[in-house]
Amino acid sequence: MSATYNDTQLDALRELANIGAGNASTALSGMLGRAVDLTVPDARLIPMANAVEAVGAPEAEITGIALGVDGDMPSTVLLLITPHDAEGLCRLLGLEPGSEFAGSALGEIGNIVGTSYLNALAVMTGIALEPTPPATATDMLGSLVQAVLATRAAYSDDALLLDSRMTVEGEGCSIAFLLAPDHGGAGQLLDRLGVS
Amino acid sequence: MSDVMVRMGELAASRSPGKLVTLGLGSCIGLALLDKRTRVAGLAHVVLPDSGGHSEVNRFKFADHAVPELIERVVALGARRPMLEAVLVGGASMFAAIGSSMEVGARNEAAVRERLAKYRITVVAAATGGNRGRTVRVDPITGVVLVREAGGKDTQLYPKLRILQEVA
Numbered sequence: 001m002s003a004t005y006n007d008t009q010l011d012a013l014r015e016l017a018n019i020g021a022g023n024a025s026t027a028l029s030g031m032l033g034r035a036v037d038l039t040v041p042d043a044r045l046i047p048m049a050n051a052v053e054a055v056g057a058p059e060a061e062i063t064g065i066a067l068g069v070d071g072d073m074p075s076t077v078l079l080l081i082t083p084h085d086a087e088g089l090c091r092l093l094g095l096e097p098g099s100e101f102a103g104s105a106l107g108e109i110g111n112i113v114g115t116s117y118l119n120a121l122a123v124m125t126g127i128a129l130e131p132t133p134p135a136t137a138t139d140m141l142g143s144l145v146q147a148v149l150a151t152r153a154a155y156s157d158d159a160l161l162l163d164s165r166m167t168v169e170g171e172g173c174s175i176a177f178l179l180a181p182d183h184g185g186a187g188q189l190l191d192r193l194g195v196s
Numbered sequence: 197m198s199d200v201m202v203r204m205g206e207l208a209a210s211r212s213p214g215k216l217v218t219l220g221l222g223s224c225i226g227l228a229l230l231d232k233r234t235r236v237a238g239l240a241h242v243v244l245p246d247s248g249g250h251s252e253v254n255r256f257k258f259a260d261h262a263v264p265e266l267i268e269r270v271v272a273l274g275a276r277r278p279m280l281e282a283v284l285v286g287g288a289s290m291f292a293a294i295g296s297s298m299e300v301g302a303r304n305e306a307a308v309r310e311r312l313a314k315y316r317i318t319v320v321a322a323a324t325g326g327n328r329g330r331t332v333r334v335d336p337i338t339g340v341v342l343v344r345e346a347g348g349k350d351t352q353l354y355p356k357l358r359i360l361q362e363v364a
Contacts, residue, residue: 058219142220143329
């Protein structure tokens with residue numbers, strides 16, 4: 001039994017992604033002191049084999065910040081930033097890229113963006129979402145996305161991805177945001193919205 | 197001849213010139229089976245160690261089903277089972293800090309090795325563990341297995357390149 005969602009449910013998930021990402025971009029904007037643009041968030045159900053390429057080129061070098069999510073909807077939040085944009089974000093925070101603090105600053109960005117997103121979802125639906133501390137890695141996009149999806153792969157052949165992109169105005173730095181819920185986790189969200 | 201991409205949970209066998217390729221392995225294991233003499237190779241992209249209780253999904257993403265299936269597929273193309281050699285790539289821990297879920301890499305490797313031992317197939321080379329992602333390319337015709345890490349170059353994992361020390 002793989003997870004399936006009808007159009008109404010995917011629309012509801014898109015709306016949730018919209019609210020979560022809106023809250024997250026506001027938090028990012030506050031942290032950086034710059035306006036942050038947000039693309040229209042999407043909710044997609046993708047066959048596992050196609051999921052990595054739906055996110056990006058598998059061998060592209062990228063910095064990923066991952067937060068586990070415990071509670072009523074076990075999931076993983078993954079933020080993806082190109083090395084160039086990661087440097088831009090560090091400069092905005094007044095940090096030398098590649099310095100000792102740059103990595104933890106990126107982790108902190110992930111923490112704030114991820115937590116704000118999850119808080120909006122929790123307030124909206126009343127379910128408990130508890131993020132775990134962020135972990136940062138720079139590697140091939142495929143390896144990072146695959147490692148996140150693998151932990152959820154036992155229950156479904158499809159990956160549900162709620163994604164959105166935040167761009168810092170004037171700097172062109174952007175952050176790709178992914179929320180990958182465990183199978184059944186999104187069902188809980190949809191139950192609370194009355195579209196199960 | 198174009199390359200064959202083996203994506204999450206997929207497996208493929210070939211005796212054609214195109215390479216079998218998996219891009220960006222993280223915690224997953226790329227399992228290559230080779231019979232160099234008959235020039236047949238197979239590659240499986242193993243996602244999880246054990247299918248226990250999850251029979252309703254694609255079985256070949258699990259080590260316990262992927263290993264026997266890959267053996268069958270290469271044998272069907274003419275590989276001789278007693279001559280099969282295995283090469284393992286992947287099984288890294290990409291995000292060490294987010295805990296238990298990320299030990300999947302090590303568990304995947306252990307599960308694949310255990311299955312291979314059961315079928316008496318020797319692991320002749322491995323690039324596994326650590327915290328780096330890897331790409332693997334398998335050439336069925338030459339039996340050469342290439343591995344690449346992020347930002348690096350392809351290096352030959354198998355057959356091992358011998359440095360000529362005894363020129364004299």
